[in-house]
Amino acid sequence: MDSEFEPSIVGFFCNWCTSTAADLAGTTRLEYPPNIRPIRVMCSGMVDPVYILRALLEGADAVILGGCEPGDCHYVSGNYKARRRMTALKTVLDTLGLENDRVWVRWIGASEAPKFARTMNEITAEIKKKGPSPLKECWST
Amino acid sequence: MATDAIIEVSEGKLIEGINNLFGELLKKGLVDALLIPHELPSGANVVQTLITSPEKIKSINPLAPVLPINSARIVSAMTKVASSAKKIGVVLRPCELRALIELVKLKQASLENLVLIGMDCFGTYSVCDYGKFAKEGPSPTQRFLDNAKSGKDDPLLREACQICEYSVPINADLTIGLIGMDLNKGFLLHAATKEGERILEGLGVKAGSIQGRQEAIDKLVAQRIKRRDEVFARTIEQTHGLDKLLPVFAPCINCHNCRDACPICYCKECFFDSPTFELEADKYLGRASKRGALRMPTDTLFFHLTRLNHMGVSCVGCGLCQEACPNDVPVFDIFRLVGSRLQKVFDYVPGRSLEEELPLTTFKANELEEVGH
Ligand code: SF4
């Protein structure tokens, strides 16, 4: 694989858990790659698949949705609903052969800065290995 | 209390027999009105008509094998603002009934004061084929009955119908049963609810039962499922992967007709008609300059993928998206395939039950634990 390939990865992180973990990773100097473009959302449950599809169609090499651990949602059940929605999204993509392994979901609690950094390293390495998204250069969608 | 009755008709007079029954419903005041398929005077089409006078029963034709629109949309339009104060018998095919149940769950329709009258369905022709057969003769209804009697699917049925395994209505108060009946002699009336029983009683028909209906249904459904799975396999073969999917959507002009015909797509303002897509020229140029070019109108694949995500789990397989497509994009094949996968994942059958919650509005705490780790 082209070792120069630097994937661009969009992260939708919930305000209460994963974004807090990201901030904590920053302040405690845990390193994670600059490939991640974080977007803070109030809850993983408000991320409609349109946002993720849009990112992929606009050329993101991967998208990661981060929310609170199941059971810990600030709004009680947002992440449970997100889990179903993401299952649906992955099913749609998989049925059409559209690489659903470019969509990641991870539950990362507010205090889990090391898990946050580890996960961001992991997705970046995986997507580097996988190579650029075929949608990246595609103008005809 | 009788739940089944056989309505006998004189040799070859099935249509008259069925129409007579609907006339009785109105005359006896068992319903105040009927929403029922009616021949247009030209004979070229049969459309849903709201009938209040028994006089107008003469030219109804609920057997006509044509489905211009999914009538769940009509029932939604009639009952969404306020439910009916009078009793309306709505005569629907299984895919229309199932769509109606989904729309009730989506709070887009009310069943209050409706009598759901379901018709067994062998399938329908496209509106164009129907009009052609009507012109050329013999009548499409007759052509269709002859095929139904032979037990074989007419290859000119719409593809959606050839692979439809819901030939018998679910959730009807009253079902007009045709499958497994000797259609020269009569048809079955089956009441599945108190409301259905009230009508059977009001009609004063005597109880009866038939042999072999279930076997005939099983046989038809098995035939349909086999054909469905062949279509699924072909669809996967032809659409799997971006390299195949892009050519499939190449003829799409992003007109959104498929969405407008779909009974499940109810949003007052679809995301794709929203200001999100009303961009200044500069924004278009910005998007274009990222890759050097931008397909116009934009966001064709985005539209279809989003629609699949939003409504695929409730797709009833009526195939009206396909009928609406001006350019023969195999949009039904794709929606039916993806819909069936989604429905399997959530163990959901659209239209099966009013009590079952829509999969994407609910959840279980202990499920899908592999998602997210
Ligand atoms: S899709 Fe099924 S229920 Fe609907 S018209 Fe065709 S055969 Fe009948």
Ligand code: SF4
């Ligand atoms: S997607 Fe097509 S087949 Fe499915 S419910 Fe809508 S119109 Fe009917």
Ligand code: SF4
């Ligand atoms: S698939 Fe057909 S009906 Fe749907 S938007 Fe494209 S061209 Fe229009």
